[in-house]
Amino acid sequence: MKEKDFINTIKKLLNSKYIGDDCAYLKDLGIVITQDSLVEDVHFSREFASAYQIGYKAVMVNISDVLASGAEPAYLTISLSLPNEIENNFIKDFYKGAQAASNGAEIVGGDITGAEKIYISVTAIGKTTGRKISSRSQAKIGQKIIVSDIHGSSAAGLQKLLSGKKTLDKFTRAHLLPTSQIEFSQKIAQNIKEDYAMMDTSDGLMDALMQIANSSNVLLSIDFEKIPYDNEIKQFENWEDLILYGGEDYKLVATVPDECTYDFTVIGEVKSGRGVEINYSDKQILYTQKDIENKLYNHFKEKS
């Protein structure tokens, strides 16, 4: 499926100022809203993930978008479509996982219907009171680029799962039960005075950086050695790719003024130009949108 073509078609058709960020910011209501779906055997497999983990992740994917906007998670609705053979216990465990990922948001509605495979669609609403809301188009030259946590562990965990290692270690856990970045989001959004960009790394750190660079028409210059990661990721042959391109970590990356970096990790700076520049100790590589698309993991190609 040509997902990007479809999205462009929809954007043209709707001609809406709201389409662009992961959340739509509805100023008149003081809320942001986002809706994302997970489809069985496209985004998850019952072979690898328990009902609890599926419920957890379906909600966290959406909570992560709310946190990336800077808003406070407030309400959730969940639509579940389930095959006939599913047990009542699946529902219980699914909702326990969903609640565990809710970050203070209350589940207030949704529906449940039949289907051949499991489909989950979650809508999350965040409150914007007392927060400055981000947009990927608001990175400004001179701002520092900060991240909330380590990168690459989720994709490393997925590799382990796909190779048959189903035990819950720190990598598979990072994939199945990604942690919330609520403190980072809250600290930035409650204190920052100027416009800023913030995104989650749902499709990988590099993808988030490139989206910000393109939407803001700037160059993001990154020092590779400053990107935080788990040292044991080096056991994976492709560890540098996992860190840059691995998806589903659901960490946050933001461009903020000097006084708003707090104790978070600064990995680079916003400069004039276009694209993402990765600085290594011995080389410097400039990436364009096309380079990133070619680098995307098969996992994400399957998604699109």
Place this chain on the structure above:
Amino acid sequence: MKEKDFINTIKKLLNSKYIGDDCAYLKDLGIVITQDSLVEDVHFSREFASAYQIGYKAVMVNISDVLASGAEPAYLTISLSLPNEIENNFIKDFYKGAQAASNGAEIVGGDITGAEKIYISVTAIGKTTGRKISSRSQAKIGQKIIVSDIHGSSAAGLQKLLSGKKTLDKFTRAHLLPTSQIEFSQKIAQNIKEDYAMMDTSDGLMDALMQIANSSNVLLSIDFEKIPYDNEIKQFENWEDLILYGGEDYKLVATVPDECTYDFTVIGEVKSGRGVEINYSDKQILYTQKDIENKLYNHFKEKS
């Protein structure tokens, strides 16, 4: 699938005051929210419905819930999961249909992913400013029962489609392109002073009446001859059942005080007791919840 068991499990688990009506009323935000999904070959078939009609209905199902709450349709998000072979034109026509059913609500987000069958989940938000919001538990003895339009045409249309008649006449149109009841909703919600019940007839008039009766702990006494319907429905052998039990008309039924019946059709009155009583010229039948469940059409059994 035991949909009702599942819903009860979820209700118990969440223990939320919001679960009960089709929309959750979020007073702190001044909005109602609802999310409902349509699954291919469960709720619709590409054999009978065009992309435009599928998009129209997916949105109308949700707008109808907003109208049943009394709120003003404001925003929509749409999650679409599509098989690989779908053409770009499908998306265009789908969104044209979605916009045609939006009743003034703006489509502000959602996502698009791959799947084996078409899966659509729509979230609708309504504004509550200047409106009194309904609840199915608020019918009061002495209130009149009014309806917004004719009943049974959608189920009659479905019978025609299932028997191979694919031309768009008034019955098949009622099924594929149900009309909005926005004027009825607005007039009631903007003028009524006391608490009231209002529901849409998504699962049939009798189902809506029974839900209100059970939630409000009252008896709804209906005069069958006062229920409006298209006279040509009498060409169907089971026309009385179509009117009472046929689903997907998406009309509104409300319990209101005398001064709020306006020029709408009064079909009965709220009385003390429990259940729904249908008065015919020569007989009177009292229905309980169990009677209704046994009467549900196969179409709705397939959905659950």
